[in-house]
Amino acid sequence: MIGIRAAGAYVPRLRLQRSSIAAAHAWFAPGLKALSGGERAMANWDEDAITMAVEAARDALHGRERDLVRKVILASTSHPFQDRLNAGVVKEALNLPDGVAALDIGGSQRAGTSALLEALESARAFDGDVLLLGAEKRRTQPGSELELTHGDAAAAFVIGQDELAAEFVGGHSLTIDFVDHFRSEGQDFDYVWESRWLREEGYAKIAPRALKEALARHGLAGADVSRFIMAAPQKGAAAMIAGAAGISASAVADDLAQQMGGAGAIQPLILLARALEDADAGELITVVGFGQGCDVLFFRATGSSAVAGLGVSGWLARRTPEANYVRYLTLAGHLAIDRGMRAEFDQKTPLAALYRNRKAVMGLVGGRCAKTGVVQFPKTAISVAQNARAQDTQEDYPLADRLARIVTHTADGLTYSPDPPCYYGAIEFEGGGRLTVEYADVEPGRIEVGAPVRMMFRVRAHDETRGFIKYFWKAVPDYRAAIPATLAAE
Incomplete structure (x- = not known):
């Protein structure tokens, strides 16, 4: 069987209070007050999709042998580099062997779930594990609804064939060029179409169709689903889609909107990692990724623990509220202050x-002298041990x-x-x-x-x-x- 062996996550420490955003724009957009409850995860200036992916990967790999990783996949719509392999940077930071394949997946609102499907397929071909990562630090236009509802975060999964925490039951995809928001080349922010269009055509028609077809394809019924995961920003949309397929409203997972916001294309991965923290054996977990079509994936929990690190809950608990909206604008690059x-x-x-x-x-990676045990960073050809004249005795020491x-x-x-x-x-x-x-x-x-x-x-x-x-x-x-x-x- 193919499935998830381990899961991890990362959520930045800073949590921007939505009330601060709404108050700053009340003079121009008073309607934002309706979204002012809760907080959103806010990456600092020195965090991006790569750094967050590294931390999520370390969380998932906690206590595990990294030499088993054969491929690294990084899904994001906010990769820092356009033609430098972002997953390759992650591979170096994790000190993985050079004989590891790496792949970036982006350009899609369902990059997270599509990458998960790719990782599951890749795991069938490798005698080892596939490390799937998803991370987002999207730029959102000041004064927009996305500025309040978005959040920065990352998720990670170790995909393999043994000692599974969740077995992959099957998947199904639809690809339809339905556009509700987009960001073109050279643009900093998404252009968003009206919410009614998304609700009545996307959530009411495309998503239920994909879900019903997926259930039928794998001989499942809505009543079989224990947990339903879909990152739908519109309130009540996930429950509506679940109900259309006969899935109980009680099975719909919390979207974590109030605690961290939505991490765009990789939010389904965040919610899946959270579900695997306490999923009981036999639970059927359904994951839906929406955007220009729909991905549907089914997993059966085995009862084995998938989280050895902090997981989503641990990172959410590590928080510092931030109410200074000007600080956020500056750190996010929206406000060009005089830096001196x-x-x-x-x-x-x-x-x-x-x-x-x-x-x-x-x-x-530093060096440790094999003769004296002295550790040195950076690694050198000559031992730094006192009174030692040893050369070329240092071994790699992470x-x-x-x-x-x-x-x-x-x-x-x-x-x-x-x-x-x-x-x-x-x-x-x-x-x-x-x-x-x-x-x-x-x-x-x-x-x-x-x-x-x-x-x-x-x-x-x-x-x-x-x-x-x-x-x-x-x-x-x-x-x-x-x-x-x-x-x-x-």
Whole structure:
């Protein structure tokens, strides 16, 4: 059988309060007040679809052997690069072997579910696992409804043939060029058609047709469905579609709109990852992805746990409310503030050097002397052990997943940072090795020497002249200690 072996997710820490957005636009669009309840997940300036996908992948792979991964698929409609393999960057950050296939999937409102179908098909051909990732950081026009209803997030699944948490029962797809919103080449924001068109033609006709055909194709009935997952932004749409196919309203899953918003094409993956946190054996889970047609997938839960990391619930619990709408506009790139002269320096990346040092820069792989046990970053040809004269004794020593503690810290308000002050200092890893790093996700006054930190893959800087993004690892407060103990359990 083919199916899901493990699931993971990532939701950014910051949660923009929708009431702040509505209040800022009340002078022009008072109707937005109707959407002002709850909050939306807000990626910081140093987070994008790649960095979020990396964190979701680490969550899904928690405690698992990464050498079993044979292919990486990254689904998104907000890939940072148009002709650099985004999934390839993720592969490097995860320190996967070079003999791994990689694929980007985008250009579709149902990129998430279509990528899941592709991953399931690929798993049949590989003697190993397929790592499916979905991540979205869409730009939304200030003052639009999407600005309030969207949220940034990522999901990840390990697809394989053994020790399954959910068996793949089957799938079905319709492809119809039904356009309710779109974003053309060179445009920053989606153009959205009227909601009635989407409701009466898309949700009332296309989606029920696809769902009914899928049930019939696999000999299933609506009453068999235990959980119905569909990311339909319109209130009541998912229940309407489920009812048209004979699925109970009680089976319709919470869309998490109030807690994080909708992550566009990959929201069905987020909801599936959430369902697998507590699905009982035998439950039939139905996943629907809508956009220019419809994907329908059926999974049968086995009762085995799919989540060894934090999962959707854990990341949702790690939250910091943000009510400063101007800060959001600035970090999202909508507001061009005067950044000062300290921001005026070239961020050109020597691509040859990046390639040669990609294990250290992208994968945070250091060296450990096989004779003395001394850990060094970056890896060097000469041992740094005291009084040792050993050469070429260092073996690869990954540091990204090791807990570390703060040795020194500084909050620098003079150095340019898109989100000042810039926090940086020295950390020491458990097992050895010191590194000077930037700190991220830090609360003012809540950073101290000796505090535990974990590493996260983040944007280091933007080369605005050439459009290149520089990635590296930053230290963040131990997020497993920042959420309820029941969710943080290993």
